[in-house]
Amino acid sequence: MRRGTIASLLAALVAALILVFQPFPASATPSDHPHGAPWTGTWEAAASGTVAQLPGQSVRNVIHTSVPGRAARIRLSNRLGTAPLELGSVTVAVQESGAPKSPNAVPGSVRTVTFHGSATTRVPAGRDAVSDPVPLRVPPDANLLVSLYTPADSGPATYHRSALQTSFIAPDGDHTADQDGAPYTTTTGSWYYLTGVDVLGAPAAGSVVALGDSITDGSGSTSSANHRWPDRLAARLRTLPPRERLGVLNAGIAGNRVLLDGTGPSALTRLDADVLSRAGVRALVVMEGINDIKGSPNQTDPAAFEAAYREIVARAHARGIRVVGGTITPYGGNGGWTAPREAVRQSVNDLIRYGGVFDAVVDFDAVVRDPAAPDRILPDYDSGDHLHFNDTGLRAMADAVDLDSLTGKDSR
Known part of the structure; x- marks a missing residue:
């Protein structure tokens, strides 16, 4: 009986070692990178x-x-x-x-x-x-x-x-x-x-993915300077103890939408490839929807956004990933702005803030809007097109993220 127990333990140990050290397949699927894998x-x-x-x-x-x-x-x-x-x-x-x-x-x-x-x-x-x-x-x-x-x-x-x-x-x-x-x-x-790019043995608890459009992609920021808001978020996270630190993955695509394919597959279509299959993901920040609202054909039903956001959250939760919702930022003065579209943006933002869809919320809109004209970006943050942000505005966005919300520490 004792020999059988020892043999079983040895067999389990060998199996575990094989699992840890086997090479990853050339064609990655979400199941290739389980939560807690040594890669970040x-x-x-x-x-x-x-x-x-x-x-x-x-x-x-x-x-x-x-x-x-x-x-x-x-x-x-x-x-x-x-x-x-x-x-x-x-x-x-x-x-x-x-x-x-x-x-x-x-x-x-x-x-x-x-x-x-x-x-x-x-x-x-x-x-x-x-x-x-x-x-x-x-x-x-x-x-x-x-x-x-x-x-x-x-x-x-x-x-x-x-x-x-x-x-x-x-x-x-x-x-x-x-x-x-x-x-x-x-x-x-x-x-x-x-x-x-993944790394082995990172002094970190995992990674966070920023899923978004051109604002997350960094449009308006200084080229070759790494001043996108996810870059600034990474700098903040590097100051934390390793057990709270996260790698940052930027899944922004300029022109991307939540509901429709177009410039790149939609957020729903690419969720597996750009978020769920990534190494060590513990948190996801979703800040996307402006191109659905102002693009052609523009989306006017907040219920469609709610269904999409809830699907993203459900699929992420199935992998043990927390999801933080980011409100959609102002764009008054941009050529795509209209009063009816602004009403949709406000409705979607109310859903993000108060609808209970996400594990936590980062209110980007409140941080960057002009108090004197809430449908517009603060002039000091505006890159010039009244839609995208300069380096200062992107820094303000990153600084608005509660770091505890990425790990769930805020809910304990």
């Missing part, structure tokens, strides 16, 4: 559309980390493509310090990224890929260079259009392993194929 999301970009492919060229994506780790894992996407994506090589490195617009890597930091042990990979159309662990010390609050070489035309390239970050293209061959960025003679304001 440090950066994300949501796939927003497609653009012409770059056959025979290398692209060096520049991205900014929110939490550190002792190893990295790269997420690539051919989600919106129509043909298999062939990647001849992929590398990750740390960008040289103090040079956010440089293609140069820190000496000795370039690492080859593999997929099931291979330096090349093929991603089927409509699928994502997650790399093997890459042994690289990832610093917090720093830029990484994720470089990809596409040897042949693989059809339309899945990308994130509005990166607000200078990245680089080498037009003549495979330069992914180059430490010196001299071959990267062309710049781009988009991220190609890259949709996420």
Whole structure:
């Protein structure tokens, strides 16, 4: 009996070790990343559309980390493509310090990224890929260079259009392993194929995803400065003890909607890919709806928003994720504003504040509106189009988030 008990315990231990150390599959699904996994999301970009492919060229994506780790894992996407994506090589490195617009890597930091042990990979159309662990010390609050070489035309390239970050293209061959960025003679304001970076052993309790539109994507902020409101939120979280700290994943897409596909899949359509399948997600901040209200066809029924928000919350709760609702900010003075649309915004905001849909609420509207004209943004926060925010306004938004609301500490 005792031998049987010991044998059972050993078998359970072996099974647990296999589960922890087995490589993640190339095509990630939500079930591949259970809550409590050792990986934490440090950066994300949501796939927003497609653009012409770059056959025979290398692209060096520049991205900014929110939490550190002792190893990295790269997420690539051919989600919106129509043909298999062939990647001849992929590398990750740390960008040289103090040079956010440089293609140069820190000496000795370039690492080859593999997929099931291979330096090349093929991603089927409509699928994502997650790399093997890459042994690289990832610093917090720093830029990484994720470089990809596409040897042949693989059809339309899945990308994130509005990166607000200078990245680089080498037009003549495979330069992914180059430490010196001299071959990267062309710049781009988009991220190609890259949709996420996870880190292993982060001093954090998990991650929080910001699901939104252009305001979350950072439109109006200073390019290559990481002044989007989720960036500022990450800076605040880094001051907390590790048990309360969270990585921050920005799933904003400029032009995105809650209810309808258009610029990128709708928030409902992309929830699995951009939120629920991410590593270690503990909280979700939803701040989206303005494009549904002012876009064409514009949505006029607050009940449709309520149904969508409740579906998002239910699906997140099924994964143990808390959901914070963000009120929709003013846009009076913008060309899309009308009095009937403003009435819809006010109704939806009342739903967010008082409808009991979310676990907590961050009242972005109250923080940024002009007291003298509540349908407008405070002039000091306005980027100039009366819809998007400058760096100061985005900082005010991030500072409005109650950090305890992200972990549920506010409810204890």
